[in-house]
Amino acid sequence: GENVEQHPSTLSVQEGDSAVIKCTYSDSASNYFPWYKQELGKRPQLIIDIRSNVGEKKDQRIAVTLNKTAKHFSLHITETQPEDSAVYFCAATGGFKTIFGAGTRLFVKA
Amino acid sequence: DGGITQSPKYLFRKEGQNVTLSCEQNLNHDAMYWYRQDPGQGLRLIYYSQIVNDFQKGDIAEGYSVSREKKESFPLTVTSAQKNPTAFYLCASSAGLAGVGEQFFGPGTRLTVL
Numbered sequence: 001g002e003n004v005e006q007h008p009s010t011l012s013v014q015e016g017d018s019a020v021i022k023c024t025y026s027d028s029a030s031n032y033f034p035w036y037k038q039e040l041g042k043r044p045q046l047i048i049d050i051r052s053n054v055g056e057k058k059d060q061r062i063a064v065t066l067n068k069t070a071k072h073f074s075l076h077i078t079e080t081q082p083e084d085s086a087v088y089f090c091a092a093t094g095g096f097k098t099i100f101g102a103g104t105r106l107f108v109k110a
Numbered sequence: 111d112g113g114i115t116q117s118p119k120y121l122f123r124k125e126g127q128n129v130t131l132s133c134e135q136n137l138n139h140d141a142m143y144w145y146r147q148d149p150g151q152g153l154r155l156i157y158y159s160q161i162v163n164d165f166q167k168g169d170i171a172e173g174y175s176v177s178r179e180k181k182e183s184f185p186l187t188v189t190s191a192q193k194n195p196t197a198f199y200l201c202a203s204s205a206g207l208a209g210v211g212e213q214f215f216g217p218g219t220r221l222t223v224l
Contacts, residue, residue, distance in 0.1 A: 006152070032210040043200065043215040044153070051210070089152055096141060096160050096209035097168070100152035 002027040004092050006101025014109050019077045021104045023090035026071065030092035030099075033066060033073050038103075039086045047088075048075070080108045113137065116201050116216035123188070123195070123223050131186045131219045133201030140205065142184035143213065146170060147198040156199075159184055160209075188221065196223045 006023045013019050025033075031052040036044035050057045050064045050073065057064050061080075066073040077084055085108045090101040114135040123129045135142065140161050145153035155168030159178040173192025178184055184203075188195045198220050202213040 004152070009150075032206075034212065043217050045215070046212040049212065093209050096158055096166070097155065098143075098209065098213065099155070099169075100145075102150065102152045 002030075002092075002094075002097075002099050004090060004099045004101040006090050006104055008104060009102065010105045010107075012107040012109065013080050015080060015082060017080055019080050019084070019106055019108075021075045021088055021090065021106075022072065023074070023092075023101050024070075024072050025092035025099070027092060027094050027099070028071070029094035030071075032093040033064070034091050034093070034098075035062075035064060035075050036089045036091065036100075037086045038089065044089060077106075080106075082108050082110050084108050114201060114203050114214050114216040116199075116219050118219060119217065121219055121221045123221065125223055126190045128187055128189050129221065131188065131199055131201075131221070133184045133186065133216055134182055135184075135203045135214075135216075136182060137203055137205070137214060138181070139203035139214070140181070141203060141209065142178070143202040143204075144168075144174070144176065144184070144186045145200045145202065147200055147218075153200060156186065195221055197221060 004025045034049035037047045038044040063076045087103045117132045143158045144156040157176040159165040175187045201216040204213045
């Protein structure tokens with residue numbers, strides 16, 4: 001069946017450094033790729049998304065890139081801050097079905 | 111206060127019992143979803159509903175049932191047939207056409223089977 005692989009599972013960076021999280025998906029019908037942030041004990045919240053007709057999207061310190069040919073998309077966080085520490089989930093949506101990656105736990109050390 | 115709510119926050123169940131988790135939204139969203147979250151794993155789709163009186167199985171529907179009699183409500187029943195029901199359950203809704211668009215999540219229900 002369809003799946004989304006996410007790497008790494010854990011990422012530790014120094015405050016101010018960049019963080020990159022990578023995902024690959026299997027369903028070629030996927031056309032929408034959101035990223036969610038889940039802080040400890042809280043609900044997931046959308047931080048950025050990209051549609052299949054766009055290769056890159058940026059929102060302040062966060063950017064997402066999409067390579068449809070390779071079925072690969074990535075989240076880039078620049079100038080990381082301690083409040084960026086959370087679990088990040090990528091997802092791929094085709095129709096009403098969204099498949100989530102297993103998550104990346106990001107630690108930003110002050 | 112607009113949004114999506116789930117109740118209860120914590121739920122304990124004895125083996126062999128069915129239990130129903132509540133999910134309500136006042137966002138006027140057509141689509142609603144139920145996910146299960148286990149430690150170290152992503153969110154896995156249990157059921158989704160695109161519109162009232164319609165719902166579809168997700169990847170792990172066995173042992174679960176849902177109904178969608180009202181636009182605002184999408185309750186999930188965890189039946190005794192679910193082999194390992196202890197988990198964190200998240201409900202979500204979205205307004206996007208064909209499933210494209212932000213999903214808004216509820217606060218979750220943590221179910222523990224004793």
